[in-house]
Amino acid sequence: MFGFLKDKLKSWFKSSEKKTEEKAEVVETKKKEEKAKKHEEVKGEAEKITEEVKEVEERKGFFSRLKDKFKFKVTEEYFQEVFEDLELIMLENNVALEVVEKIKSDLKKELLNLEIKKEQVAEKIKEALKISLESLFVENINLIEKIKQSENQPFVIVFFGINGSGKTTTIAKIAYLLQKNNLSCILAAGDTFRAASIEQLEIHASKLKIEVIKSKYGADPASVAFDAIKHAKSKKIRVVLVDTAGRMHTKENLLKEMEKIVRISKPDLKIFVAESITGNDATQQAKSFNDAIGIDGIILTKADVDEKGGTSISVSYITGKPILYFGTGQEYKDLELFNKEKLLKQLGFD
Ligand code: GDP
Numbered sequence: 001m002f003g004f005l006k007d008k009l010k011s012w013f014k015s016s017e018k019k020t021e022e023k024a025e026v027v028e029t030k031k032k033e034e035k036a037k038k039h040e041e042v043k044g045e046a047e048k049i050t051e052e053v054k055e056v057e058e059r060k061g062f063f064s065r066l067k068d069k070f071k072f073k074v075t076e077e078y079f080q081e082v083f084e085d086l087e088l089i090m091l092e093n094n095v096a097l098e099v100v101e102k103i104k105s106d107l108k109k110e111l112l113n114l115e116i117k118k119e120q121v122a123e124k125i126k127e128a129l130k131i132s133l134e135s136l137f138v139e140n141i142n143l144i145e146k147i148k149q150s151e152n153q154p155f156v157i158v159f160f161g162i163n164g165s166g167k168t169t170t171i172a173k174i175a176y177l178l179q180k181n182n183l184s185c186i187l188a189a190g191d192t193f194r195a196a197s198i199e200q201l202e203i204h205a206s207k208l209k210i211e212v213i214k215s216k217y218g219a220d221p222a223s224v225a226f227d228a229i230k231h232a233k234s235k236k237i238r239v240v241l242v243d244t245a246g247r248m249h250t251k252e253n254l255l256k257e258m259e260k261i262v263r264i265s266k267p268d269l270k271i272f273v274a275e276s277i278t279g280n281d282a283t284q285q286a287k288s289f290n291d292a293i294g295i296d297g298i299i300l301t302k303a304d305v306d307e308k309g310g311t312s313i314s315v316s317y318i319t320g321k322p323i324l325y326f327g328t329g330q331e332y333k334d335l336e337l338f339n340k341e342k343l344l345k346q347l348g349f350d
Contacts, residue, residue, distance in 0.1 A: 001276075001326070002309040002346045005093040010348055012089055016082045017122040023078050024118045072118035074111045082125070083107065094279030094310025099136065099317050106132035130349045136313060137340045138322040141297055143174075144181045146269075147239060154232035155239045156265050158225070160258060160289050161273035163194060163246040165282075166301030166327055170273050171241050172204035173325075176332035178239055179208065185239040188228035189214035190221035190261060193245040201243055208332070211237075221245065221257060222264040229265060242267070255292045262293050269296045271324065274315070276306040283314045290319045301327030304334070312343065 083104055090100045110128040147155045157174070161167040171187065178185045187205050189212055191197035198214050205212045213228035225242045232240045244261060247254060262270065272295040274282035282300070289295055298315055303326035306312075316323055323338040 001303050001306055001312070002343075003307040005089070005307075005309050006346065006348045008089040008093065012086055013122055013126055015085060016125055019078070019082055020072060020118050020121040023075075024072050027072075071115040072121055074114045074116075074121065076112065079108060079112055086129075090310065090313075093308040094314070096280055096283050096310070096314035096318055099314045102136070102317065103129070103132045106135070126349070130344060133313065133344060133347070133349070134340065136317040138316045138320060140322045140338050140340075141269075141324060143269075143324060144177070144183070147178075147183060148181075150268060152268055154229060154237055155269075156225075156229060156242065156267040157239065157269045157271060158190075158242040158244060158261060158265060158267040159271050159273055160244055160293070160295065161246050162275075162285055165246065165273050165275045167246060167273040168197070168200050168204065168243060169330065170299050170301055170327055170335075171201070171243055172208060173327065173332050173335040175204070175208050175210055175241060177335060179210075183238045184236075185241055186211045186213060186228060186232055186237050188212075188225045188240055188242040190224050190243045191245040192217050192219045192221050192224065193247055197243070197245075220260075222260045225261055225265040240265075258289075258293050271295065271297050271299055272321075273299050273301060274311070276300040276303045276309075276311045276326070279308065279311055280314075282311045283318050286315050286319050286321075290321060295319065295321055297322050297324040299323070299325045299327060299335075303336070304328040309347075 087100055087104065090103070091097070095103075107125070107128050110131070111125065114124065116124060159167055159171055161170075168191075175185050175187065187201055187210060189198045189201050191201075192215060195217070198212075198217070202212050202214070211231075213224060213231055215224045215227075221244060225240075228240050228242065231237070242261065242265060244258060245254065270293060272286050272289050274286055276282065286295070286298055298319065298321055300312055300315065300323055303309075303312065312323060312326070325338060326336045328334045328336050
């Protein structure tokens with residue numbers, strides 16, 4: 001993940017160093033010219049000034065020259081110039097506009113009018129950017145611990161997401177993860193709309209040797225979820241994973257259906273599955289599902305083929321909900337726990 005963005009950020013840090021150098025040179029030259037001019041004026045008036053005053057002036061000049069030599073001031077003009085490049089890099093790499101604006105305001109607060117040694121400017125920018133990025137994420141939920149500590153029997157997780165986002169595969173990955181943690185589970189085939197979706201879920205279930213509770217195509221998905229929960233209760237199965245439909249074209253109906261599933265199944269967790277590579281689309285989908293049904297967390301799939309990574313930077317901030325896992329491949333084991341520090345490292349921040 002982050003192949004493009006990391007390289008772009010690296011060259012941006014270099015270019016900000018170069019810009020600092022250039023800017024410092026311009027300021028230095030200007031100062032030299034002004035000083036030379038002043039010197040000429042002073043020279044003209046020199047005869048009128050006493051020796052004592054002259055000495056004091058020179059001493060003052062010496063100290064201010066010394067100060068100037070070490071300090072570089074981050075002016076509005078310099079900030080705009082440097083940030084413009086970063087803004088472009090972030091937008092090109094799928095970082096949501098709202099997030100870019102937040103980063104800009106954070107950096108401005110931290111950097112504007114700052115006076116530091118010019119050799120330290122690039123490092124200071126990097127530090128401010130790291131702090132700003134860190135603040136974008138919401139604390140992760142420890143899914144396994146949450147289930148183990150819950151008194152609800154069964155623990156119900158409903159998965160939402162648009163068709164093709166990798167929802168079915170992700171449900172199977174979570175089932176695999178639960179098995180590895182000695183937590184029994186069943187699947188509820190709640191996508192009764194899309195042809196072959198039930199069979200697709202059954203294929204995963206048979207590979208993982210778990211049960212699927214299903215109905216006919218066109219049946220009410222909320223009642224499928226209800227049946228699965230009833231079954232899990234009677235068989236003491238710890239977790240129910242509910243699949244849902246993800247069609248886009250009847251958005252109003254879809255959201256009504258989602259609300260009904262939530263009302264009937266009273267899930268412990270509502271997880272939104274989105275495709276990392278679709279960038280702002282994924283971020284916006286997560287936002288509208290969150291507005292409609294209040295999601296608890298996000299799983300970003302196909303992170304293994306997402307070179308840009310802007311969705312993972314934006315989606316938590318936009319929804320206020322944590323990223324739980326990244327899908328990192330097509331195998332059941334390819335589910336990676338979200339870790340903020342690791343993500344920042346991948347972006348080139350140590
Ligand atoms: P659904 O329509 O949302 O249920 O999507 P599927 O689970 O059927 O996934 C669609 C395609 O994406 C399948 O070919 C999956 O193997 C693939 N896929 C799912 N998750 C990942 C992932 O994390 N990485 C990669 N590379 N492919 C994935």
